Amino acid sequence: MSSHPIIGIVGKSILLPCKLNSSTPxxxxxxxxxxxxxxxxxxxxxxxxxxxxxxxxxxxxxxxTQIFQDQLPSGNFSLLLKDLKVDDDQKTFFLYHHQEDQSGNTVIQNNKLCLTNVKVAKSFQTPVVMINYEDRKAECSSTGGYPEPTLTWTDQNGFLDQDIPQIIRDPERGTFNISSTVNITENLILTCSIFNPTLNETLNTTQTTTQNTNPSNNVSGIVIGFAIGALLFVVCIVAYRYIKYRGDIRLCCQQN
Structure with missing residues (x-):
């Protein structure tokens, strides 16, 4: 007998449906x-x-767990499973149903009713992309999801070669954290994508690298800018003193 799949979210409740047709209560x-x-x-x-x-x-x-006693006479044997755990993932649930007559004789016996396969999932956090211009790398990370995801990098030209993602499982919650790095050049439109296979959910974050990703050029630019500023300052001081000196000479000549 095949099972019916149901997807539930960690921490939420799901209903395992089970309805038996009965002509009498x-x-x-x-x-x-x-x-x-x-x-x-x-x-x-x-x-x-x-x-x-x-x-x-x-x-x-x-x-x-909870059943609905007021609905049992009509044949509704559904079960509410609360506060889903990661450990509930990929478990199959079924109902054993036994019914007797007033004399205690078995009149109905069903060993595996309402087979239900439960898949548990949790969305990942929106990916965070950090760009390190000094190392010429970008890092993408996301946390707190389930099950184990896949991570891909793309730019405006397609998929990028990347380091093997580092995946760490939280020992208490059972959820996953994932991170990956990729080499960068200038003028890239980088997108990091995290895919949750159970939820069929993709989360994206996009960052653009600046025109200059060479840290030595950045430092040189700062040094040159500082030098030009200092030179202009010195020129202004010299000009000021020269003008003041000329003014003092004129004043002296007029007095004589």
């Missing part, structure tokens, strides 16, 4: 339900003859 006192997760056959949620019974619920699902 289901007697809850004869109903047994077990939501199970693969691959480890963990008990996710249980309902046993009129009441919820989570005594055997796996600890990873504690306080994270």
């Amino acid at each position: 289901i007697d809850l006192q004869t109903l047994i339900l077990h939501w199970i997760s693969k691959p480890n056959d963990q008990v996710v949620h249980a309902f046993n003859k009129g009441r919820e019974d989570n005594s055997h619920q796996d600890v990873t699902y504690r306080n994270r």
Whole structure:
């Protein structure tokens, strides 16, 4: 039996749908339900003859599950899974359904109803691009997403050769951080793209390199500019003193 895929977001809730057609209302006192997760056959949620019974619920699902008891008689056995974790990714959930008659004899038994494959994802932060003109490199980084992304660099002419991206997984949250560097030249329109395969989501950041990416030229320009400014200052001082000197001579001659 094939499973139905559902994509959920880390920290949010998802509904695992399960609806059984029933011509008559289901007697809850004869109903047994077990939501199970693969691959480890963990008990996710249980309902046993009129009441919820989570005594055997796996600890990873504690306080994270909910069924809708008022809708059970109509055959709605859907499960709400709350506060999605990275560890929920790629798990398959199914329902074990057992129903008895008033004498305790089994009248219905379904071992694997409503197979659902859960994929968990989280969007990455918008990429940050930093340009280092001294090293003639640009670095792109993004954090806090799931699952592992891909990173590409492009300019106005197409894809760029880049260093192998560095990918680090947060040991507590299970999310990923990614960074990569690329060599730069002048007048590039650089775009860094982060692609999340589960969400089919691409985030882009674009930066433009300046006309001069040679740091030695930048330093030379500063030095030359400073020298010209100093020279003009000296010329002004000399001119001022010369004019003042000529003025003093005229005044002296007039007095004589």
